[in-house]
Amino acid sequence: MIRTLLRVLGTEHAGPVRRTLALMTATAVVEGLSYALLVPVLRALFGGTPQDARPWLAAFGAAVAVYAVLRFLGDLSGFRTGTALLRGMYHRLGDHLARLPLGWFSAGRVGEVSTLAGQGVLQAMGVIAHLLAPFVSALVTPLTIVVVMLAYDWRLGLVALAAVPLVAVVQLWAARWTAAADEERHVNDEEATGRVVEYLQAQPVLRAGGRTTERFRLLDDALREVRRTSRRATLAALPGAVSLTLVVQAMFTGVLVLGAHLALGARIGTAELLALLVLAARSADPLLSLTEIAGRLRGARLELARLDELLATEPLPEPGEPVLPARHDLEFDSVSFRHGDRTVIDRLSLAVPQGRRLAVVGPSGAGKSTLLQLLARFHDVDAGAVRLGGVDVRAISTEALLARTAIVFQDVFLFDGTIEENIRLGRPDADEAEVRAAASAARLDEVIARLPGGWAAHVGEGGARLSGGERQRVSIARALLKDAPVVLLDEVTSALDPGNEAAVHEGIERLTAGRTVIMVAHRMRTVQRAHRVAFLDHGRIVEHGSHDELLRQGGRYARFWALATVPATGPATGPAPGSAPGPAPEADLR
Known part of the structure; x- marks a missing residue:
C-alpha cells in the first residue's frame, strides 16, 4: 500500500513518508521493549528482595518516557506528512486534470472526480495521519513482545510465535472475503448519492405535477441497495473478526496452559510466569484491533487505486516542436471519429475560409457539437486531420490552439x-x-x-x-x-426568451465580425446570417451551400426549413422548391 501511495503522490514525497514510517516503527519497538522490563520488575517484587525492583522500575519509567517522546514525534510527523501529502495530492490531481482533454470530462466522470477529489482524497491521505501509527503498532509491538518472550522462555515464546502466521492467514482471507462487498457498497453509495441529487433537482417537476408526498422510486431502490450492501459488508467482515479473536484467544490460552504446566513442574518461577502472561495479554490487545484497522485501510486502498487509475489516464500528446499557424481558415480532411462503439463523424470533409461563417444544422445526434470539439481538440480524430490555418491541430500546442x-x-x-x-x-x-x-x-x-x-x-x-x-x-x-480569431458557437440561443435572444444575437454579431466562425445553429436567424450552411446527418455532410442555394435544391435542408417556418397552429405545408420564405421570429431548426 505504501508503494501505491508513493506512486500516486510522486517520488518527491518518498523521503518524508519513509522517515515517518521509520519513526512509528521505532516507537512500536520501544513500546514492546518497555513491556519486557515488567519481567525483572515482577521477579524482584515477588522475590525475597523487593528493593531490587527499584533500578528496574527506574528503567521502566525511562523506557515509558522515551516511548512517550517517540509517540509524540511520530504522531506529529504523521500529521505533518499527511497534511503535506494532502496538499501535494490536490496539486498533482489538479495539474493532471488540467492536462486531460476536455472531451474526457463527461457528466459521469465529473461526478466521479468530484467524489474522489473530496472524500476519496481525504480518506486515502488520512492513512499517514490516522491509520499508519495504529497499524504499525498493532503489527510491530506484538512481534517485539514475542521476541522478548522467546528470550525469557523459548517454550512460551514458540506458542506465542505460532499465532503470527495464523493471524496473517486470517487477515488475507478476511481481505479477500470482504473485497467484493466493499466494492459493491462503494458503487451503491455513489449511485445513492446521485439519486439524492437527482431527487432534489427534480423537486420543481414533482411539485408541478402534484407529487409532493409521493416517494421517488429510483431513490428508494438506491437506498434499499445501500442498506442491502451495507448489511452484506458487515456480515462479510464478521467471519474475519471472529476468526482473529479465536486465534488470539487460542494463543493466550496456549501460553496460559503451558505456563501453568511449567510452573507446576517448577521449571519456571511464578513471577516470571505472571510477567510473561502480562506480556501475552498486552500483545493480544493490538492484534484484536487489526480487524477494524485493516477494514479502514482496505477502504483507503480502494480510493488510492482509483486515484492511481485517474492519474494514469494519459492526456492528449503535445507536439515536440509545436507549429504556430499563420492563417485562421479551418479544414476537416476526411475526418472520422468514434465514441465507444458508435461512429460519430464518418469521413467528413469541410472547409471554412478565413473570416467566413459556417452554420452547421441537422437532427439531434448528427455530430454537430462533436465537430466543434474536434476543432478545439477536446478529442483526437481516429482518421483524417483537422487543420487550423493549414496546420494539423495536433501539431499546435494546446495553449496556442485555445488562445486562437x-x-x-x-x-x-x-x-x-x-x-x-x-x-x-x-x-x-x-x-x-x-x-x-x-x-x-x-x-x-x-x-x-x-x-x-x-x-x-x-x-x-x-x-x-x-x-x-x-x-x-x-x-x-x-x-x-x-x-480570438476563431469563434465556435454551440447552440447559444436555442433556449432563450425573445428579449435575451435579441441581446445575445447582437453580442454574437459583434463577436463574429471579421472572424472565422463555425456555429451549431437551431434558430433560423443564426442560419441566415451564415455565409455557408452544412447539413449534417449521421456524421456526414449530406448538403452544403448557401441558405438560398439549399432552399432551391429542395432537399433535406429545405424540408427542415419548411418545418421550422410552419406557424404553430397552421397546417404542415412547406415552401415550394426554389422559394425562400422568411422565418417566423421564433423559428427553431431542430
Whole structure:
C-alpha cells in the first residue's frame, strides 16, 4: 500500500513518508521493549528482595518516557506528512486534470472526480495521519513482545510465535472475503448519492405535477441497495473478526496452559510466569484491533487505486516542436471519429475560409457539437486531420490552439465570484476599460445596472443568481474580451426568451465580425446570417451551400426549413422548391 501511495503522490514525497514510517516503527519497538522490563520488575517484587525492583522500575519509567517522546514525534510527523501529502495530492490531481482533454470530462466522470477529489482524497491521505501509527503498532509491538518472550522462555515464546502466521492467514482471507462487498457498497453509495441529487433537482417537476408526498422510486431502490450492501459488508467482515479473536484467544490460552504446566513442574518461577502472561495479554490487545484497522485501510486502498487509475489516464500528446499557424481558415480532411462503439463523424470533409461563417444544422445526434470539439481538440480524430490555418491541430500546442479559439457553449458555467471576475477569465491581463467595453458590446451593462452591487455583485455558484440569457451574455463578453480569431458557437440561443435572444444575437454579431466562425445553429436567424450552411446527418455532410442555394435544391435542408417556418397552429405545408420564405421570429431548426 505504501508503494501505491508513493506512486500516486510522486517520488518527491518518498523521503518524508519513509522517515515517518521509520519513526512509528521505532516507537512500536520501544513500546514492546518497555513491556519486557515488567519481567525483572515482577521477579524482584515477588522475590525475597523487593528493593531490587527499584533500578528496574527506574528503567521502566525511562523506557515509558522515551516511548512517550517517540509517540509524540511520530504522531506529529504523521500529521505533518499527511497534511503535506494532502496538499501535494490536490496539486498533482489538479495539474493532471488540467492536462486531460476536455472531451474526457463527461457528466459521469465529473461526478466521479468530484467524489474522489473530496472524500476519496481525504480518506486515502488520512492513512499517514490516522491509520499508519495504529497499524504499525498493532503489527510491530506484538512481534517485539514475542521476541522478548522467546528470550525469557523459548517454550512460551514458540506458542506465542505460532499465532503470527495464523493471524496473517486470517487477515488475507478476511481481505479477500470482504473485497467484493466493499466494492459493491462503494458503487451503491455513489449511485445513492446521485439519486439524492437527482431527487432534489427534480423537486420543481414533482411539485408541478402534484407529487409532493409521493416517494421517488429510483431513490428508494438506491437506498434499499445501500442498506442491502451495507448489511452484506458487515456480515462479510464478521467471519474475519471472529476468526482473529479465536486465534488470539487460542494463543493466550496456549501460553496460559503451558505456563501453568511449567510452573507446576517448577521449571519456571511464578513471577516470571505472571510477567510473561502480562506480556501475552498486552500483545493480544493490538492484534484484536487489526480487524477494524485493516477494514479502514482496505477502504483507503480502494480510493488510492482509483486515484492511481485517474492519474494514469494519459492526456492528449503535445507536439515536440509545436507549429504556430499563420492563417485562421479551418479544414476537416476526411475526418472520422468514434465514441465507444458508435461512429460519430464518418469521413467528413469541410472547409471554412478565413473570416467566413459556417452554420452547421441537422437532427439531434448528427455530430454537430462533436465537430466543434474536434476543432478545439477536446478529442483526437481516429482518421483524417483537422487543420487550423493549414496546420494539423495536433501539431499546435494546446495553449496556442485555445488562445486562437473562443468557444461559447449553450450551457454556460460561471464561477462563484463577481461578474467582472467571470468576464476576466477571457483575458486576465485586460485593463478595466477593455472589460467594460466587452460587457457593453455583449449588452451586459444593462444587466449589471440592475443588479445590487453592480460590477461587484456575486453571480452565485454556477451563476445561479443570473438567468440563462444573462449567463450567456457573460459568456459572450468573456469571448469578446479574449478577441480570438476563431469563434465556435454551440447552440447559444436555442433556449432563450425573445428579449435575451435579441441581446445575445447582437453580442454574437459583434463577436463574429471579421472572424472565422463555425456555429451549431437551431434558430433560423443564426442560419441566415451564415455565409455557408452544412447539413449534417449521421456524421456526414449530406448538403452544403448557401441558405438560398439549399432552399432551391429542395432537399433535406429545405424540408427542415419548411418545418421550422410552419406557424404553430397552421397546417404542415412547406415552401415550394426554389422559394425562400422568411422565418417566423421564433423559428427553431431542430
